[in-house]
Amino acid sequence: MKTLVIVAHPNLEVSRVNQRWKEELLQYPNDITIHEIYKEYPDWSIDVPREQNRLEAYNHVILQFPLYWYSYPPLLKKWFDDVFAYGWAYGSKGDKLKGKMLGLAMSIGDKKENYSPEGSVSFTVDEVITPFKASIGHVGAVALPYFAVFGASFQASDEEINHSANEYINYIFKYQQ
Numbered sequence: 001m002k003t004l005v006i007v008a009h010p011n012l013e014v015s016r017v018n019q020r021w022k023e024e025l026l027q028y029p030n031d032i033t034i035h036e037i038y039k040e041y042p043d044w045s046i047d048v049p050r051e052q053n054r055l056e057a058y059n060h061v062i063l064q065f066p067l068y069w070y071s072y073p074p075l076l077k078k079w080f081d082d083v084f085a086y087g088w089a090y091g092s093k094g095d096k097l098k099g100k101m102l103g104l105a106m107s108i109g110d111k112k113e114n115y116s117p118e119g120s121v122s123f124t125v126d127e128v129i130t131p132f133k134a135s136i137g138h139v140g141a142v143a144l145p146y147f148a149v150f151g152a153s154f155q156a157s158d159e160e161i162n163h164s165a166n167e168y169i170n171y172i173f174k175y176q177q
């Protein structure tokens, strides 16, 4: 297995984008491992050693989620808090994520043009994901360019979502080693 995709969607049954992306990922079982944290941890009690061991086995990790309040769904934030621990991810002996490539794959409800200084959001997506980039820098990993589909709340057609699923696979293989 070459790429680990952590899927964090609180309600995948009613998802259009993340569910479609997951179906596409499942077409590549020899190259991509899917790990659904909301399914794995319905009680939010994250098995930290298990998550750390899993991460150690991959050099390429994608975090896939719907953008909620310009941030991660809450279980993914908790996953960071618990798993990126002192002495493992950072600190004088914490080097287990050093050099690994981490990327974000996001479904974004709003339109692309709104994610700009002139748009209604006022910020670019790169600015919105600054906490991720700072965290990745803190643990010595490499933050890949993000992948996103916009208009995921209403506007995106089935055709656009299907197209984004193909592009998502290309994005994954582009950085896979």
Ligand SMILES: Cc1cc2nc3c(=O)[nH]c(=O)nc-3n(C[C@H](O)[C@H](O)[C@H](O)COP(=O)(O)O)c2cc1C
Binding pocket: 009, 014, 015, 016, 017, 018, 019, 065, 066, 067, 068, 069, 070, 071, 106, 107, 108, 109, 110, 111, 152, 153
């Ligand atoms: C609690 C919540 C917060 C959201 N916050 C944002 C947001 O900050 N920016 C945005 O563009 N869309 C936002 N959305 C829209 C989601 O990003 C969108 O519904 C999701 O990406 C669709 O993906 P899915 O079909 O896989 O569920 C939010 C949706 C919910 C339910």
